[in-house]
Amino acid sequence: MAGLTNHSTGLARKATQTGEFRRYAPKILPMKTLLLIALCVSLPTFADSPENLPVPVDVLSELVSSTSESQPPFESRTYRDGDKMVSYYFAKCEYVGSSNAPFGKVYSALFTYRHNERRAGQHSIRVGPDTRLLAFFDSSFRMRAYWDLTGHQELAFVLYRSQLFLGKTVIFSFDKPPADNLVVLEGKTYEVPSWNK
Helix, strand or coil: CHHHHHHHHHHHHHHHHHCCHHHHHHHCCCHHHHHHHHHHHHHHHHCCCHHHCCCCHHHHHHHHHHHCCCCCCCCCEEEEECCEEEEEEEEEEEEEEEEEECCEEEEEEEEEEEEEEEECCCCCEEEEEEEEEEEEECCCCCEEEEEECCCCCCCCEEEECCEEEECCEEEEECCCCCCCCEEEECCEEEECCCCCC
8 A cells, every 4th residue: 555655655756746736636536435335335235145245445454553553474574494585475355344243243254365475587487386364353453363364266255144154055153153163164273263352
């Protein structure tokens, strides 16, 4: 986002110097405003369906901010590995949804991190599978649990009411969790998140 801000500032400065700023600036809507408009347009479609989940921009920003100072695997970093520099960095965050679980409010989002390598005199290249982390947060946006989905195929989750969906299949319900509190996805076992209020 910093790159976008600097770029926009540069354009504004250049436009002011050329006398074009006043002519075009009133027609430009801030990105946040555009996102909020898109959110409002999508809200009515969600009333009875988990498939059209709107993205609350303020909540999503809180979830991303909550992980910005976290330890690995949510920490972006660059380190040396032999003769190359390796970068592990945040790529995107997809809102999964929210639920009023018996133990409190739950928010969920899917985070993607990527890996780049660069040797001296060469361009950086993307390597390995993306790290994909399904994180669960409490009502204060504190991360309380996560599932490491690295290596799985692309999975589309939705948290709606008390249930976590994978596509149209219910993975678990906070109201009636599995007896052993575990779920299995593509042969890997995950614990249904829960915590004390």
